[in-house]
Amino acid sequence: MESSKLRVLSLTLFKHLLELVRGPSRRKMKEHVLRSLVPLLLLLHDERPNVSQVCWDTLRSALEFLRWRQLSAHVQKKELWRGCDCLVACYKERAETLICQAMAFVENPQAPIREAAIRFLGLTARQLDQQSQEKLEAICNVLKGFQQDSKSSVRCLALQTMLILKACKKHRPARASLRTLLHRMRLMHTRENPVIEVAQLRE
Template identity: 30%
Template sequence: MAASCKKRGSGAVGKAVHPCHRSLRCRNEVACLTQAEKLLALTPSIVACLDSTGDSDDTALALRVLENILPLLEENALGPTAHAIAPKLRLHFDSESDTVRQLSICLFQFVMGFVTGAEEKKMKEQVWESLLPLVFHLHDQKQNVAKAAQEALYFAGWFLKWRKLRELALTAEPWDISKCLLERKRKKTKDFLHQTEVYLQSPQEMLRRDAVRFMGLIGQHVDEPRTTEYIRQALEGPRQDASPLVSSSVTEALLMLEQRRQRSRLSLQWLLPRAWRRRRSTPSRDLQKPREDQ
């Protein structure tokens, strides 16, 4: 088709264009421009459609329209619009509709490429917030969603200038990426914990299993007893999961938490006597003071 269009165009070089044809072409161009302007004017309304997680058909339509009109925005409006859309897109990563899940993840990757300058720094936080949900969706039951999540993770690695993430995204292995993510952003451990809790209730078995495993991994990286206890309580519900895959993962995670608790207790029992002996063997400062001449 493209070749045939090119051939026709080349044959018309040097020939006069009929005034009627020129007029028709101009009217078509004006019509297209007018349509584009109308869509641009509707951009805020279309973006507002993403606030609702109700009608999946409406959401899918809004996502498709945004994908087409974002490149038409002026440069000074493109960055802020892309940044404003990003958190709304994350709401739909876990939609019941696989079409909405795929479109929202693809558009999230799309908007990362539109952000520059001052908006890029703001967008980085949105990208960090999206990483763990994308990791979970590497095991999405719909292959097209899993593929979209993998590509978005690779692009996020490029956006964040994080080569290790790009390399791991090529393997599409959630466990390895989860460990890398936790090691890179330990200060966000509690945020990761709250994000993971959502997936304990996922209708997808593999996502629930991965959430349980990641909570166990978090438990291996924190030293706060309160956080460990929070994880243990959060896993009590999935312990009764109908899926043997999930319930066995809970048992494994709880076992790892208990082993870590026992190791911490033994370490404390070993360190306290040493500290006490060291304290007793150190002469008191008062005893070390030389006596003043009477």
């Protein structure tokens, strides 16, 4: 009960702070607000109505602060997983950070929050690049551990997510970056036509 009251108070304080921030302070606050989105999206599944409701209210304030209309529209319609898709798609370069945030919730005592964290891990892990295979393997190992979870719904979701991620890893094509491809084209071109300057091949 005390932890519930504390969470509600801290989220309410954060919400009021967002509504008070003005001018240049908004730019400084933006990073903190972005980092709050994953916890808020996952805590929406809290079984305690008072916590869930304050999360909804704080999330709406956070999105209004960010002026993020697309994600805000999904939240207003309570299309949570479309909203999560939107977040992950817009911040692919932050995939590892988003995963670390979700990992903090996978052992939550509440099954709905554990399920939400697993779903979010599945969405985000698919955005990892070729250099993050170890991270993907680590996520699969975490999901494998859920086969001993007390809730059958959690066990089933973890297994499905793990199989999907392993399939993505197996069939993911190796892709060279645009910069690498251009570099190879330049080398081939200059070898065949040494009098043509590399500078003619502009990015």
